[in-house]
Amino acid sequence: MSRITKVTFETASPEVQEEYNRVLEKHGSISNMKATLLHSPEASRAVLEWYTLFDRVKPVIGLRLSILFCNAISRENACTLCSTYMNKEIVSKGEDPDHLLLDDRDKAIIAFGRQLAADSSRVSDELFAKLRSYLSEREIVELTVFGALMIVNNVVNNALRVDLDDALAPYAIDPEVAFAGSSRFQKRGEEV
Known part of the structure; x- marks a missing residue:
């Protein structure tokens, strides 16, 4: 079981929602790893x-x-x-x-x-x-x-x-x- 919750669009801050949309647009989906990384837009961008x-x-x-x-x-x-x-x-x-x-x-x-x-x-x-x-x-x-x-x-x-x-x-x-x-x-x- 994951140690970190997955980010959901509905509960995310406006900054994270913006990054969520960017990742979704660029990659077509939000995998469990991407939903985990989205806790930090900077970490997400680095890994992706x-x-x-x-x-x-x-x-x-x-x-x-x-x-x-x-x-x-x-x-x-x-x-x-x-x-x-x-x-x-x-x-x-x-x-x-x-x-x-x-x-x-x-x-x-x-x-x-x-x-x-x-x-x-x-x-x-x-x-x-x-x-x-x-x-x-x-x-x-x-x-x-x-x-x-x-x-x-x-x-x-x-x-x-x-x-x-x-x-x-x-x-x-x-x-x-x-x-x-x-x-x-x-x-x-x-x-x-």
């Missing part, structure tokens, strides 16, 4: 910059690989909501998320996403050289920031335990299976 970079990355690596990149990050971060959303996108495009056909470029970009989420300071020279063979420096910078914003989405959803949207229920992932290789999932039960 993900869409700006999504629009920059898609023409370079394609929609499919953009989704697979985000899925790799979300699974590494054990984010149920984002992994479920990406699972929906993969399935709706006619693919089986557990049996993807990947070429070397796909594998390098997906590995980069996983490594950003696992420990960005340990991106190997070998992996970076593979990225350089497929992408320009500008494209690598944009992909990296896009990945970082995906991580921000994961953090918001995990820390605030944002509820899964009803429309995602048919695509819900099984955390025990989807996150089996994630070091974050295995540490979840540990308290500090």
